[in-house]
Amino acid sequence: MLIPVIICGGAGTRLWPVSREAHPKPFMPLPDGQNLLQKTLLRALALDSVSEVMTVTNRELFFKTEDEYRALKANNGNCxxxxxxxxxxxxxxxVLAAAMQLQQTHGPDALMLVLPADHLIKNTDAFAQAVANAAKLASTGWLVTFGIQPQYPETGFGYIESATGTLDGGLQVKRFVEKPNLEKAQEYLAAGNYFWNSGMFCFRVGTLVDEMEANAPDVSEAVAATIAASRLTEAKAHRCLSLDAELFANVPDISIDYALMERSNKVATVPCDLGWSDIGSWNALSELTAEDSNGNRFEGEVLSHGAHNNYVQSPERLAALVGVQNLIVVDTPDALLIAHKEHTQDVKQIVSQLKKNGHSAHLLHRTVHRPWGTYTTLEEGHRFKIKRIVVKPGASLSLQMHHHRSEHWIVVTGMAKVVNGEQSIMLNSNESTFIPAGHQHRLENPGVIDLVLIEVQSGDYLGEDDIVRYEDIYGRTSS
Incomplete structure (x- = not known):
């Protein structure tokens, strides 16, 4: 039994301003319309003998992850x-939390295939063959990594050095090497036994649990305690383990490479050439867009004159380039990035500055996803904020109250079922209701099309944390 485990997290700081903490790199749409998370799921489902795909993600990203999977309509009955x-x-x-959960549900002999959600693989046939080789090794007790055949002396990846001699389908690992300088990377490329460390793995779950207990007992004990206190919910085609926050805080913050792979003597690698990329910068992402005769790559409506070798992503408004070259320009509704192509790795420094300054642009877009739909901040100023709210059919916001703000709701399209204090009313297009501060209220879409409304907030404090939830179908109340 092979169970792909998709690891979906991180902030993707080098791909700001499109990637943010609440909307990280796996959710970024690519030029073909799909995102990296969706491509990872489809790649996992296409493998032989897969009846379940597990995703490890942040609790706040759960409903968005489900929406992205649901949009594919591709699970074909898989759990x-x-x-x-x-x-x-x-x-x-x-990885260990996933392994322990899989061991409880499928036993120690199940094989887990760890797939980061933010990688792109173009050669799916080669991927399937590499997985088959890795599964064969993992079933005999090896901790298997996928070593990417290096195409050039890359300084942005860690490397795997293989030992002499071969295994059935792979090579034994001699050591892991940190990101090298250019001279070392050139040496590794010439040597022929160094591979890029892809961050993909295949394990027998019992082997992984045992090896973690032997090599990283502090991690093993803390994760085991967390799972024992965590809540599991099950449905026909859905199993969800929500990790206990208090105990999870005791788990050491360490990568699987440092905690286990560099310490164990049971590590093997499967060399492979997959058309792999971790899409780790705007330069890498730009290569997915065709270039014009001047070497420019454009997404959106872009005009240029005397411009060469630039990448522009401007999906919502016209952009123009005149007499510039080697630039990355990324325009979003609330942030604009302009960077030289030689410095795209430094975009993460801007994110660090935003965090230091307490600016929300590192965390949220102007449009924010919620379990029930989205809201978009259209305008805000002293004592007011205007939002566009979209509620999915059948979805409902929590029964809630605000201490410091009142709200005026105007329905644009669809039908709204509203609880406003002691009243329960139905609102159609062009109808509205006013909710004073301190009133309990709830918004629900009982229809079959999206409910769209404009919300006008007014008050002394308009922060998103001014909310008291009494009831919530998505489990977000304090109880």
Missing amino acids: LSYVLEPFGRNTAAA
Whole structure:
């Protein structure tokens, strides 16, 4: 039994302003319309003998992940299970929590295939063959990594050095090497026995649990205690383990490489050439878009004159380039990035500055996804904020109250069922209701099309944390 485990997390800071903490790299749409998370799921489902795909993700991203999977309509009856983290604790915790949960449900001999959700693989046939080789090794007790055949001396990846001699389908690992300088990377490329460390793995779950207990007992004990206190919900085609936040905070923040792979003597690698990319910068992402005769790559409506070798992503408004070259230009509704192509790795420094300054642009887009739909901040100023709210059919916001703000709701399209204090009313297009501060209220879409409304907030404090939830179908109340 092979169970792909998709690890969906991280902030993707080098791909800001499109990637943000609440909307990280796996959810970024690519030029073909799909995102990396969806491509990872489709790649997993296409493998032989897969009846379940597990996703480890942040609790706040759970409903968005489900929406992205649902949009594919591709699970074909497979069980989609989840492990939900209250916050990030690096890959050792994520992988081990998945393994322990799979051992409880499928036994120690089940094989898990760990797939980061933010990687692109173009050669799916080669991927399937590499997985088959890895599964064969893993079933005999090896901890298997996927070593990417290097195409050039890359300084942005860690490397795997293989030992002499071969295994059935792979090579034994001699050591892991940190990201090298250019001279070292050139040496590794010439040597022929160094591979890029892809961050993909295949394990027998019992072997992984035992090896973690032997090599990283502090991680093992903390994750085991967390799972024992966590809540599991099950349905016909859905299993969800929500990790206990208090105990999960005790798990060491360490990667699976440091915690286990560099310490164990049971590590093997499967060399492979998959057309693999971790889409780790705007340069890498730009290569997915065809270039014009001047070497420019454009997404959106872009005009240029005397411009060469630029990448522009401007989906919502006209952009124009005149006499410039080697630039990355990414325009979003609330942030604009302009970077030289030689410095795209430094975009993460801007994210660090935003965090230091307490600016929300590192965390949220102007459009924010919620379990029930989305809201978009259209305008805000002193004592007011205007939002466009979209509620999915059958969805409902929590029964809630605000201390410091009142709200005026105007329905644009669809039908709204509204609880406003002691009243329960139905609103059609062009109808409205006013909700004073301190009133309990709820918004629901009882129809079959999206409910769209405009919300006008007014008050002394308009922060998103001014909310008291009394009832919530998505489990977001304090109880």
